[in-house]
Amino acid sequence: GAGVSQSPRYKVAKRGQDVALRCDPISGHVSLFWYQQALGQGPEFLTYFQNEAQLDKSGLPSDRFFAERPEGSVSTLKIQRTQQEDSAVYLCASSLFEAGEAGELFFGEGSRLTVL
């Protein structure tokens, strides 16, 4: 597709379950970001990949959060032992440029996670 694709769009998990969220960025985009957006808040940075290298994971809130991009294209954000405070929309964004350069971020529609 032409845009950033995320799946699933909606996920309901019971507290303690593991979840995996997928992001398929725009073809050829070097940079990939994950953001977390709570209701009524702006997106909060989680992690950044340049191709397959995870260059910044300073925003991951705990060691229950793990992200990978093994072949430099599709990325997966995994959350282990989900907690209610993990409920949010998880946004993936990609950019043609390396993150140190100016450039537009293209966001996917997000994956809305609800933890019961």
Next chain:
Amino acid sequence: QKEVEQNSGPLSVPEGAIASLNCTYSDRVSQSFFWYRQYSGKSPELIMSIYSNGDKEDGRFTAQLNKASQYVSLLIRDSQPSDSATYLCAVKAGGGNKLTFGTGTQLKVEL
């Protein structure tokens, strides 16, 4: 103090009026500034970027940057009901790899 601050609103303006959205940031080394529009339940989309002091115009939108005051604003002229959305201010430090977003200002354009 949050790194990027915005008034959450809602800001209500009548159709055809000018909407003025404001943002302040705390990191003096910030170099790149962006305004994103986010419709309810949708993803953010970039509407303006600005990198140097002064004004930048694109159609009905004007971004204004004052680095000395650490202030960036977005003016929307001839506001339309379709402009009703949340506007997110985002800032990036020079050489940095992430955008830091404000909480967003909800704009309502009323008929």
